[in-house]
Amino acid sequence: MATSSIxxxxxxxxxxxxxxxxxxGLQVETxxxxxxxxxxxxxxxxxxxxxxxxxxxxxxxxxxxxxxxPPTIRFTTKIWHPNVSSVTGAICLDTLGKAWTPIMxxxxxxxxxxxxxxxxxxxxxxxHEVASMMIRNPAEFEHVAREWAVKHANAPRKERGEGSxxxxxxxxxxxxxxxxxxxxxxxxxxxHNYNKDLIDRFVAMGFDVPSVVAAFEYVGIDKNDGQDxxxxxxxxGDITARLFGEA
Numbered sequence: 257m258a259t260s261s262i263x264x265x266x267x268x269x270x271x272x273x274x275x276x277x278x279x280x281g282l283q284v285e286t287x288x289x290x291x292x293x294x295x296x297x298x299x300x301x302x303x304x305x306x307x308x309x310x311x312x313x314x315x316x317x318x319x320x321x322x323x324x325x326p327p328t329i330r331f332t333t334k335i336w337h338p339n340v341s342s343v344t345g346a347i348c349l350d351t352l353g354k355a356w357t358p359i360m361x362x363x364x365x366x367x368x369x370x371x372x373x374x375x376x377x378x379x380x381x382x383x384h385e386v387a388s389m390m391i392r393n394p395a396e397f398e399h400v401a402r403e404w405a406v407k408h409a410n411a412p413r414k415e416r417g418e419g420s421x422x423x424x425x426x427x428x429x430x431x432x433x434x435x436x437x438x439x440x441x442x443x444x445x446x447x448h449n450y451n452k453d454l455i456d457r458f459v460a461m462g463f464d465v466p467s468v469v470a471a472f473e474y475v476g477i478d479k480n481d482g483q484d485x486x487x488x489x490x491x492x493g494d495i496t497a498r499l500f501g502e503a
Contacts, residue, residue, distance in 0.1 A: 260320075263292065263293075263320060263322070264292045266322075266323075267292035267293075267295075267318060267362075268292065270284070270361050270362045270363065271284045271285070271286075271295075271362065273361070273362075273363055273449075274362060274363050274366070277363070280363070280367070281299055281300045281370075282297070282298070282299050282363060282366045282367070283297065283298040283299070284296070284297050284298075284316070284362050284366070287315070292318065293317060293318045293319075293320070294315070294316075294317060294318075295315070295316040295317075295318065295327075295362070296313060296314070296315060296316065296332075297313070297314045297315075297316050297329070297362070297365075297366050297369075298311060298312065298313050298314075299311075299312055299366050299369065299370055300312070301373055301405060301409065301411060302370050302373055302374045305373055305374055306336075306397075306398050306401035306402040306405055307335070307337075307373045307401065307405050307409065307411065308405070308411065309405070309411040309412050310333075310405040310406075310408075310409025310410060310411035311333070311409050311410055311411075312331065312333045312335065312369075312373075312409055313331070313332045313333045314329050314330060314331050314332060314333075314345075314366075314369065315329065315330050315332055316328075316329050316362065316365075317329075323358045323359075323360065323361065324358050325356070326351075326352050326353065326356035326360070326365070327352070327362070327365060328352075329347055329352055329365065329369070330344065330345040330346055330347065331345035331347065332345060333345075333408055333409050334404060334407075334408040335401075335404060335405070335408070335409070336386055336397075336400050336401040336403075336404040336405075337372075337373065337376055337383070337386060337401065338376050338377065338378040338381045338382070338383055338386045338387035338390050339372055339376055339377055339380070339381060339382050339383075340372075340382055340383065341382050341383050342383050342385070342386060343383075346382055347369070347372075347382060348380060348381065348382035349368060349369070349372055351364075351365070351368040352365060352368070357466045358466075358470065359446065359448050359466050359469045359470060359473075360445070360446075361448070363445070364442070364445035364446075367441055367442060367445055368442060368445075371441070371442050376390065378390040378391050446465045446466065446469065447465065447469060448469045448472075448473070448479075449479050449482055450469060450472055450477070450479050450482070451479075451480070451482050451483055451484040451485075453484050454484050454485070454487075455468050455469060455472070458471075458495065458496075458499065461499075463499050467499060468495075468499065471495045471498040471499050472495060474498055475491060475494045475495050475498060477491060477495070
């Protein structure tokens with residue numbers, strides 16, 4: 257499909273942001289030359305989960321009214337997870353549906369998938385068979401999920417008692433810590449690479465994070481590589497006016 261130059265430039269910029277973050281373990285690339293609406297995303301399964309060390313591919317279909325509407329994402333790597341169809345790869349995740357906001361991007365979408373693998377929710381399933389197994393027999397769920405990770409995602413096979421499927425006190429502690437870190441990353445993604453303290457000064461005035469970030473982007477505030485700094489008075493006025501609907 258033909259895509260506008262503005263749309264294409266935005267996608268190119270977001271792909272560049274993913275590539276620039278070497279520590280995130282994420283990749284995004286186009287599936288077809290000159291078509292920025294069809295992409296492939298790749299990420300590594302998070303530590304201390306049955307998916308650890310696996311490489312997971314997803315297709316990303318970006319609508320022309322992105323970012324006001326979310327991309328449609330499906331797993332192409334087969335995965336045993338209650339919130340992903342084991343047949344079609346369809347995903348049940350609010351972040352990619354009703355909870356999507358225009359300040360999100362391709363990077364935050366992939367990060368939300370990493371978080372989903374760390375924190376499956378069997379009570380809101382996409383695949384009822386997987387969810388039922390996870391609730392009734394967690395050990396069997398972890399075993400099957402790990403076998404699928406080895407078979408379909410090229411995850412390394414582990415001995416019983418090592419990592420997922422043979423949890424120890426230390427691995428459980430690491431898993432809880434990793435889950436907390438992933439939640440913090442997902443929260444920080446809302447700030448769209450602006451310094452958290454800078455945004456929170458306006459949040460303290462009673463505005464929510466997405467509204468403040470949208471106002472910053474509308475006014476054209478420099479992200480300053482995520483560093484905090486003092487805004488000029490004129491910019492403060494423009495941001496406040498935008499937040500109060502006066503601009």
